[in-house]
Amino acid sequence: MLLVIGLFATPVHAQQAILRGTVVAASDGEWLQGVNIALFQADTLVAGTASGSDGVYALPGISPGIYVLRATFVGYATERDTLTIGQGDRLIVNLVMQETETELDEVVVRGDSDTGAARILAGQTSIRPADVEMIPSPDVSGDLINYLTTLPGIVSIGDRGGQLFIRGGEPWQNLVLLDGMWVYQPFHILGFFSSFPTDILQEVDVYAGGFTSQYGGRISSVIDVKSRNGDKRGFAGSGSLAPFVSGFTLEGPIAVDVVSFLVSYRESVIEQGASKLVQDDLPFQFSDFFAKTHAFINSNTQLSLSLLRTDDRGTVFEGNDLQDEQFLSWQNRSASMRYLVFPRAFPVMAEFILSGSRLKSSLGGLSQEERFSKLSSANTTVNITHFHRNTEVRWGLFARTVELQASLDGLYQGFSDRKEYATEVGMYIEPEFRLAYGWQVRTGFRIHSFPSQNSGFLEPRFRAVKVNDRDEYTFAAGIFHQEIVGLTDRRDAAGVFTAWTSSTFDQKVPEAIHVIAGYRRMFNEHLEVSVEGYAKKLNNLYIPEWTAYPRFTTRIQPAEGRVYGGDFRVEYRKKPFTGLITYGLSSVRYTAQQESIELWYGSKELSFRPAHDRRHQLNLVTSFDFRPFDIDVRWQFGSGLPYSRALGFDGFMLVDGELDVYNDPGNRRVIYQKPYNGILPTYHRLDVTIDRSMTLPGEATLTVLAGVINAYDRRNLFYLDVFTLRRVDQLPLIPTFGLKLEFE
């Protein structure tokens, strides 16, 4: 009912016309974001905007008259169209941009959805596929995660494990979306790869905090990935071979200009390739399959279906005389249907998303599945955008149901089974205003209800951006809640396995308050510097209950947290050189409130640095485009992560009246001093790749890549079990090479 009322709501400027449409590239029909759309009347600029996600633009509040619509974009010929607009018209004009070598020399209209170089914007970074490709990767095609880990506030535990900690948040606090579907563990077990190869990417928005009201159910960050629709004009594809991963991409029209498909498949060949190069066991396997079909049903509606399947499996411990080899595995299965419509009668855009996702993960030995966790969810989302002359109002509805199952077993004792269900429903409204002095403000309110917890929250959000010629000021703040929490095993210094559960403790839902302030300056057309400070207050966190039992547990305890930090970024782009320096300074502190803490430590609270508190992180990236060669270099450094050092190990028996030393086996125990009282070694590594592209007959291109990963053979720690002192290191020095054949 609310949806119908919203769609048919009378616009404020009922007498004025609105112009809407999508912008696509002529070459392949792919939508274009950031195209400058300007409406002129007798050479006078009347209205302007930039195309946003899905290539959508809207120019509301147009008075009757004759206009020239002009669309400009770097690398494309200017598109002009003369329009006669009547009173109250609801025009839909879809634009097709022709690629050209001509440099842009037109009016530039900038907005929050503008995509220039990848940049920080109040916690938000927009990433283009070209940005990803300048990061050295063992694969020719590149992968989103390699760029993500250059962002200063994003901490990775290294080249294994598939875990990202964003500005003090834990991996389970990140929302990762691909075409609207939730992907719960999107990063592959080998840290160079995610479920998002560059070939399928169209646009990636990373909100390291302060995200807009459209997003919810997570308290740390949002990574919103939108895939390409596939070529609607002709068939294209690629195949690649490399020691780490090989795969192919295929796309093309099903009905020219109307329906397209895109298929991508990658499978690791590490054991057959990289492992032999270093003559060492690298027991990691993964694969990802992505398929999408997209259709312009008519001039004002689009429909897309997406499917993602990923499989990861690896040995986190090779085994010894005491224990079997241990495998870690997880599988993502996600599907979504997305329907986009511009109702002709109303100045709105409506987006409907139905999606389902499942994550199944396990950690165990050959003889048994030791730990197991499964999460399934169904999501329904409706997003409506109303276009007004000086405002744009977004609102939406969402409903989500989640099934959680966990079965956990430890080395020596402890067995826990859980199965539970949770629901989340709510709505949001988010008007955007253009104010005086160039400020663009987006305020939002999200009502996020957790019926299974009998709780609901009003989440205010705020974003403000002021853009001058060279300076950009940004500010963001908001309140966020998350019902579904992930538990990791504290005994592993770099624990990967996550068990999902609902936050049932005292019916309090984890909450975060974010405040972000940033400044960016473009010193000239080549050099850009940005700095951003942030603070987070984390309430009602759930962390595993502290125990001396050597076992994994879903028993949780309440905790509070706070995060302070700053991101610094210098980017220099002048052909043939591109340089990027990012530095992240961060301080994370948790305060646990377990009842037993006073008994154990003499104080009511225990304050500590959690295991992901990487204080310093530095990335140096350079790319030299010496045609026909392209040399990419990356050096990354991270200060040591906290972990719990033990005094030793013994056994424990409960000495009560029941004690029977002849029949009670007791339990093994770790003798901790205090949690997280140690610091692991620093992490650093140098990767270098060089590639060359060659044009072959028949519109084919062959790219050859060679490089070296961990060039100075740094022994970086991946996994440390402080109970058994099991240490597994990250990748050693590995030479790599690759071939990629593309055709159009």
Next chain:
Amino acid sequence: MRSGDKIAIWLPLLTLFAMVIVGCQESVDPVLETEEAFSMYGYLDPSSDQQALRIFTVDGILFPTTTDFLDAVVTSVNMDTGETIVWRDSVITFRDRSIGHVFVADFRATHSTRYIITAVRSDGREAFVDLITPPDGDVRIDNIVSSRSNVIVTMNWADVPRIIQADVSYFVRIPFPDGSDTTTVRVDIKSGRVQENSDGTWAVTIIPSSDIGAIFSALQIQPGRTPVILHQIEVKAFVVSEEWESPVGSFDPELLVQPGTFSNVHNGFGFVGGGYFDSFIFVLDDEIARDAGFSIDR
């Protein structure tokens, strides 16, 4: 030189510099050393002719206990008599197939006696515990409240430091299924409520009228159909030494598992006390037994 050109030169140099300064390898040492040598669990039992203690070594690495003899010499000294006894290592394979080392000594501990039990490693490191066994208590029935379906019996233990547990056993006679004869069976119920009195004595309260339900349930018979005749009641109070007191009031393993939380072992971990089960057997009058719900043998 323009700023951009400077960066173009300095960035690779910075990279090289960073490589050099952090090129050294670092080791990780997750286990700190500790002086604690052993963890010891158990109690000296003045009611038993054999004493037993479970002993774990404090190690720098976690590994399953093996059947090899523990590197420990365990002795106990009766501080009143000076008698020193060397305990022997007994390797136990538990039902879960894990291995444990139980040190055993064949002697009867005496009441109200100070003992020092020491475990010494071959490198000289040792852990010891200093304890006093509890005295032999004096028990009597303090009070019986009896009315229809409500029978409460209170016993009083005098001259004992502490009672941490009381178990109740009901000895009842029930007929064979064919009714030809009866047999006496014992039903164990953990129902005794323990409380310290203001005069320092300890009261154990049982409620037979409540326990009768558990007895029927344990015997899998239905009330009213099969006569259950009360023969006698045995109350076993676990009398312990003064220091045997949980810091949280109850014996919650999740709380007490933290090393040092409940420990009297010097230079080690664990707890060794003195304790024994003091048994008291009595018979209820027929009227009281009937009020509690039992049948009467006519």
